[in-house]
Amino acid sequence: MPKQKEQFNEMRLHTIQKIKLAGLKLFAKKGLAATNIKEIAKEAGISLGLIYHYYNSKEELYLSLANEAMEKSQNAFDEITRQSGSIKDKLSFFIDSYLNGVKKEDGIYYFIIISQPYLTGNEEEDQKLNEKKMLAIKNLEVLIREGQKTGECVHGDPFQLSVTFISATQGIASFKLMFGESFVLPEKDLLLRILIK
Amino acid sequence: MPKQKEQFNEMRLHTIQKIKLAGLKLFAKKGLAATNIKEIAKEAGISLGLIYHYYNSKEELYLSLANEAMEKSQNAFDEITRQSGSIKDKLSFFIDSYLNGVKKEDGIYYFIIISQPYLTGNEEEDQKLNEKKMLAIKNLEVLIREGQKTGECVHGDPFQLSVTFISATQGIASFKLMFGESFVLPEKDLLLRILIK
Amino acid sequence: MPKQKEQFNEMRLHTIQKIKLAGLKLFAKKGLAATNIKEIAKEAGISLGLIYHYYNSKEELYLSLANEAMEKSQNAFDEITRQSGSIKDKLSFFIDSYLNGVKKEDGIYYFIIISQPYLTGNEEEDQKLNEKKMLAIKNLEVLIREGQKTGECVHGDPFQLSVTFISATQGIASFKLMFGESFVLPEKDLLLRILIK
Amino acid sequence: MPKQKEQFNEMRLHTIQKIKLAGLKLFAKKGLAATNIKEIAKEAGISLGLIYHYYNSKEELYLSLANEAMEKSQNAFDEITRQSGSIKDKLSFFIDSYLNGVKKEDGIYYFIIISQPYLTGNEEEDQKLNEKKMLAIKNLEVLIREGQKTGECVHGDPFQLSVTFISATQGIASFKLMFGESFVLPEKDLLLRILIK
């Protein structure tokens, strides 16, 4: 009897999961160029060739992870937008989910991938990724603008405020990854204060 | 020194200057792993082999630039520390010099190199670089601690505040490099407000 | 034989037939080295692994097909030899069967496989294949020699004439494969004239 | 003093010559897919990497050689066309230059490359190469047509005659390469007779 399709599918998903986690971890720590496929395979506990059953190239794996990270980020934002409550509540919720994300293993990897400055060298794809990064800033900018109307947010150019805040969160995630457990994340209020009076 | 020798020396310095600027630019934009020597030589307008007269390896050039960047950063801090004036004045001066630095071509490259997350893979050297990065945070932490005593700085863990602030400045520099002229840097007050009441 | 077994046997034969046709087609079009097993499986509409139930290696499949092609060629020749009639009639019949073969899909593939210049790299096997190719030339040479005695064939070294004729037929088959339907095969008389006065 | 440009240029030309001859030889004998870069380098007596200073890929080297072969063939034809004399004389000259070409080492390699059935897999380039092959047939077709008008050439469809003749020459070259010194090329008259009464 041929192996059941479902069985194969499960195997596939399991393998893909292992590849993704390994890729995420290494790309986050070393960047695309300095991470090699052999390492990813080893980290994933599979053979090098198997990666190519699921991804056509190292770059494709990277882009797939980067896009997934962007999506997760966008979804998180969408959720916040949908919530009722004051702007302060929304930002508070945003920071909570950020801090929680950074505490979890794959959460921080996704976070770092988003903030990665060095991309693939493929101009078109890099362009897309950069635009998506900008999107996160634009999303927050809208929220800040509203908060300024309600008087909850601090004065100043909303775009600049957004850039500053996002920059801070990314840098903090980066330090967290660099120094690991010994690095204590900033308190929520400290971050909130950047945007809220 | 005979005139001949002096001329040679000048040429040497000029060549080194070209190599450094080219390396800085490319390392900042693409990272160590993705930058190749041929490109650096082309950007510097010299032959590939000539780089090896002045540096023993790509990594050595990178480390030399990274260390120089750290030194510049440290010197800037030392200067601030030596200045008389309130903590607010000192931080204000610090932000001014940061913003001025980021506006200049090689300034931003040095800045980015400092904040680069992916290092050489050479554990010992990477350790040293990371410690120096931590030094910048520690420097600022001291200043914040003083400012809290004088009542100028906001409340909160000084280390966390320092990390947040440094993170913000690095992320902003990164966005500036990414988006170039079209990216407007945040106003000084916006940054100052993170630390000062 | 019990009915079950017979059915299995039929399935086997059917599968083998599909593999052979797919292999033939692809080897003919792209050669041994450039054809891969996955493609053959896809063309045959079966799974990759199944090929290995019937053949131990890609090379074995290729050799099996090549040898079969040689056999078919030899059989065609034997048939001609057995026939009664003038040399001209025999050559005429030979050309007919060549032209008919080239018109049919698998016929042309077998034909191309025979004429394939690039072999397996396995010296012993390649040696054998080349000897078999030479056999076709030798076969025709004998016929020409006879024809020269009866005065039907043109003058000239029989071996050289044979090589020239066989070469022409192979090249024509090659062009036919390359250009497909749009390529009109030469008239029989045109080919016959190479050997017959 | 920097190495003189001319000196470098000479080195380059010399190396390219070695690469081309080695590539030609191996591609002719084994085809593109079965020839590997390491072998070419070894045959050329240089390092593997050096090939990539001059060609971007194995395929590019192959295409460069194939196109050069086509050009040589076209040039040979142009020369014949320019000559005064009867069609028979022209064809005679053509066959002479073919036979001479096939006798020389690199001559036969160029000849085989032209007739190679398996191409790069790059559809666009393969299309171009096939069109150029057809060109040779068209060239000869024109000559045959003229010859039929003057009554020198045999009757029959000129295109079919051309295909048959070109096919024969290619097949013969292939046998010559396969069997080497021991293979005696057909006499000129034997080939001439295919086209001339």
Place this chain on the structure above:
DNA sequence: CATGAATGAGGCTTCATTCAT
């Protein structure tokens, strides 16, 4: 018998580094 996931050797290509001039 049939499937396709998994392996890893081997091929293509890149690029840091060396070296003759």
Place this chain on the structure above:
DNA sequence: TATGAATGAAGCCTCATTCAT
């Protein structure tokens, strides 16, 4: 000092083959 040709180790990727189901 300056050049860029040359080397070869190492990385990316392919694909023949194996194997669990």
